[in-house]
Amino acid sequence: MGFIAMSRHICFLVYADFVLLDLSGPLEAFSHANRARPSAYHFTIASMEGGSVRTSAGVEVATAALHTIEHLDTLIIVGAPAVPAGGWVKLMATAVRHLSTRARRTASVCTGAFVLAESGLLDGRVATTHWNYAPQLQARYPSLRVDGDRIWTEDGHVWTSAGMSAGIDMALAMIExxxxxxxxxxxARMLVVYYRRPGGQRQFSSLLDFDPSSDRMSAVLSYIRTHLREELSVQRLAEVAHMSARQFSRVFAATIGVTPSKAIERLRVEAARPLIEAGNQSFEEIARGQGFGNADHMLRSFQRVIGRTPQELRRAIRQAREEGRAAGAGHMT
Structure with missing residues (x-):
């Protein structure tokens, strides 16, 4: 085919009703990398049987049959608007497991993680998917550890990413x-996206936007959001929910997906983050204002929740702004 020895073969595995952006986003990222290093990557879009595959948007995409794929570097399973279901999932998972033995790394975007989990490749690993499907992934595959907050994960040779644009973030990390x-x-500059959102960064307002079916838990979440600066004990929140402390802890975790203490910590981190990135307040001021108590406690919370310290976030924002100004000046010359 004329590719130089260093060219890495990326195979995207699709199936009926897959999300086009889960394919096109990472594909465009890898394609643009060829402008930075010619022939760094070449590509195949594959399905189990080959032929035309319909996307969730109704667009038809031509594919090669999966069994024809050779000399593979990276296999990426794309996602769909719903959890993959049906007998074909086990068949695809078996094929993925077999093909992964010939790939340097195997990855998924969004609900493609369900196929990856079915293959067994995620057993004992940390993985992510779209926040809306993370609880279902964890419940269905208890042998893996789902972190529904992360944008992407890398655990050994297996990568996973959240939905939509998160596939681009994962691709950028692979390109790096x-x-x-x-x-x-x-x-990142060519695609007009941030370089780079770390894997540990939280998915967009997943907890804030969560709408539990329980009115009591909705009331508790609202109470937490408006009292972040205060001491929020389990007993206090249980009183808001009109439950015993023991019952409240159990119901909250089952409904929200995390313990009350983790929910409070995440909400505080989410509230503090824009203040940190704005750079107008000291870390101590932000920590006290958002209920962390002090900057050291806030630092540890940020490391647990998003994998980065407040100092790293502030430096990254400053660097991004400097790069943006430099890029703007370059366009004007």
């Missing part, structure tokens, strides 16, 4: 690993 940070930064 395969080619260079300069190449990944170039791709």
């Amino acid at each position: 690993q395969d080619v260079s940070s300069d190449a990944a930064r170039f791709v």
Whole structure:
């Protein structure tokens, strides 16, 4: 085919009603990387049987049969608007497990993680998917550890990402690993996306936007949001829910998906983050204002929730702004 030896073969595995952006986003990222390093990647879009595959948007995409794929570097299973279901999932999972033995890494975007989990490749690993499906993934596959907050994860040779644009974030991280940070930064600028949202960054307002079926838990979440600066004990929240402390802890975790203490911590981190990125207040001021008590406690919470310290976030924002100003000046010359 004329590809140089260093060219890495990326295979995207699709199926009926897959989300086009889960394919096109990462594909465009890898394609743009070829402008930074010619022939860094080449691509195949595959399905189990090959032929035309319909997307959730109704667009038809031509594919190769999966059994024809050879010399594979990276296999990426794309996602769909709903959890993959049906007998074909087990068949695809078996094929994925077999093909992964010939790939340097295997990955998924959004609900593609369900196929990856069915293959057994996620057993004992940390994985993510779209926040809306994370509880279902964890319940169906208890042998893996689902972190529904993360944008993407890398655990050994297996990668997973959340939905939609998170596939681009994962691709950027792969490009940085395969080619260079300069190449990944170039791709981010060309796609007009941030370089780079770390894997540990939370998915967009997943807890804030969660709408529990329980009115009591909705009331508790509202109470937490409006009292972040205060001491929020389980007993206090149980009183808001009109439950015993023991019953409240059990119902809250079952309904929200995390313990009350983790929910409070995440909400505080989410409230503090824009203040940190704005850079107008000291870390101590922000920590006291959002209920952390002090900057050290806030630092540890940020490390647990998003995998980055407040200092790293502030530096990253400053760097992004400087790069944006530099890029703008470059366009004007």
